[in-house]
Amino acid sequence: MFKSVGKRVPRFDGIGHVTGKTVYPSDLSMPGMLVCKTLRSPYHCTRIHFIDTTEAEKVPGVYSVITHKDVPHNLFSMVPDHHVLAEDIARYKGQNIVAVAAVDKSTALKALSKVKIEMEELPYVIDPVEAMKEDAPKVRPEGNLRVFDDVDTVRRIRRGDVEKGFAEADYIVEGEYWTPNQEHAPIETTASLAYLDGNGKLVIHSKTQGLYFTLGDLSNVFQLPLNKLKMVGATIGGAFGGQNSIHTDHIAGVLALKTGKPVKFHLTREEEMMYTTIRSAWRFKIKDGIKKDGKITARYVDVLEDCGAYTELGLYALEKNVNYIGGANKIENLAIDGRLVYTNKMPSGSMRGFGVNIGQYAEQVQTDKLARKIGISPFEIRLNNAFKEGDENHVGNPLVAVSGIETLQKVAKMAGVELPKEYQEMSSK
């Protein structure tokens, strides 16, 4: 019946992979190519008093040494609050401060060792809960909690009346759930090759996952019109969300513009693991009201996202999280408070599920807890509360092609669980 479902379909690019002929950004090189290396913040929070690059520039084989002053527009990322090269304060360990383009790696590193830099370690905060306290070290000048829409530090979702829902419940069940940071760890570390073509157009071979998003962001950084900047995507050695953020393209690009030569910036494994964006850490506090028959009457969720030192994609992840944290359950009385807190860690990027599945971990464990509380099976609690066709989701969007009940029935069957008759006869229709 199906052409491809249930069958083995060789990848369109499989031959290139098995013969080693697929070219990844980290494989690229050009005649006369320079190598980029950067000086990174040694502390979690660093005040930079003074940088002198004179001696570094004198090292034979060094073409350019740049600081934030050399970057046409020093802010980038989706919420443009991240510095290409740190200015007066570096807010996380490993943040780029100075970049060098030189004939080879050892020359670039030698030049960095000659950079005179006066720095001071500032108080820092790593723990997201500590960061919310009044007297916590300030990660960002505007405060450690993100202000949404210039008015409020809480992103709120409200539906029905949770207090009324809790009053109607037979039981109140609470749970607190934490998830850690996670590195994407692609096997290919981030690499960029930037050069000026014969007509002065800046070309960047990039590992980006979002070519046009990166193009727009970088045209702002370089202050170049779009017809003067060309991004070249590629088959890449894994991204897992980590390449939605820019790690090397911006610096390689600025250095190519400065030197007029091809510049490659290829991160080491250590840099990739320690200094690029990560999945943020989250805390969820869930309070549910439930009736003896298994119906959830109300749910309150307190969401806290540890965003790291810059917003990057953390805001987008939080927005998605609060929209979905209620779960695939029809809950009439729902309140969600989402907060985004800054800490002195590498910024939060996107990673596999973009804040949604991480919330589902907490929500699903909590739902099992509810089932245990009233003594029904994990299937029954989910079937009791499942969305049906035409229901509105928690933020008011009508749901179409709903098949949650049918999916659960099938899963039960595959797991060898015999559902009671009334559950077998349920339908999403």
Next chain:
Amino acid sequence: MREYFYEAPESLDELLGLLQGLNDEEVKLLAGGTDFVPKLSKELDEIPKEQKPPLHIIYMGNTGNNEIKEDSDNVYIGALVTLTEIEESNLIKQHLPVLIQAMEETAGHTVRNVATIGGNIMNASPAADSITPLLVLDAQFVLAGIDGSRTIAAKDFFTGPGSTVIDDKEVLTTIIIKKGKGKAAFKKLGRRKAETLSVVNAAAYIEMDNGICKAARLALGAVAPTAVRCYQTESKLVGKPVKPELIKEICSGVVEEINPIDDIRATAWYRKQVAPVMLERAINQACSEE
């Protein structure tokens, strides 16, 4: 940048002669390189903090000592024999199967194909998987110098993490192991099943006579600055009938003989919990093979 020099002497004598000529320079004797090369690459990726003295890399791969031999009493393993060669050696299988057990759990195939037994010894890591078996086999290390060679027992060889009694003009050439009457076993606990370093490893050599332990040599790795022989525990075992409950009880006392630390692989507390268990398992296996 630091200066690097490379030499590949064609014989042991040439190698020893080279060492005589290098007095103030830093020298790295290179065997398989699986420990040294990643460290070198890391150094080359870092911003240099100070000007380091030149490093002479002397490759030992062409200097012989890459065979496994035997006579009526002993097995002789050349220092440059790779871990894979030990794993695949019929001679080792026949006389020293515990070494094969240890090799099979060391790193992965691609590392064992180049890593050498001599390199693993000279690296002197407290967690090295070959050292605990060599301790319980009472191995002797032959160190060659310009004026001849001397032999040191494995138990007297290691002085700390990465340090041994060897002189910087000497080279480890051969590991001599007596063909024993008893049986030996090796147990390793890593964070994963493969390609992992030991959280704790244990080796036991037991000679039995009618259910009574006649001789015992026990060793634990990754629980002290060097791999350690557990002499007190050994003495408690000798002369006793080897029953599982008794072994368990005796092994629980081994925490007195170790001094583990917290590191990236495990805490000292955890190591103290698992060291007796690994030792017990090694003893049980060494006994059960009778």
Next chain:
Amino acid sequence: MSKVLKFVLNGMPVKVVAEPQETLLQVLREKLSLTSPKCGCNHGDCGSCTVILNGKAVKSCMIIALTVEGKSVVTVDGLGTDGKLHPVQQAFHEYGAPQCGYCTPGMVMAATAFLNENPNPSYDEVKDALAGNLCRCGGYQKYVDAVMAVAKGEFGPIPKGSDVDV
């Protein structure tokens, strides 16, 4: 102090100037522009740089280049004959084992060297043989299944290696 290094690469003699501190991986990628061995960690952990050295699979980032003097190195480029893929390559392709593909050249080399020495492995032996090769996409199951399929002869006989002396 650089030296001239001579070895056999995929059956052809090569001569290249190498520094004492350079790894075989660096020389292959940067000096000989052979980018099929990948640099995932440069630390001997990920296995994406695996090549076959004198018949044995090794991680080329852990080998000082000058030590391969006079030896034979085979990369994935040296596999396959007469325009036909090597059975391991064919199996990986048909089983859909590679996803991003960055670990694949290393996997091919580890599997090929292993099968040359163990033509009839057990499932666990194959898993053990590939344990030094990380795949972040999570294609392990298919890689192991594909190697087992090659061992069972599903993809034809394994051709003899192309090792030759200098």
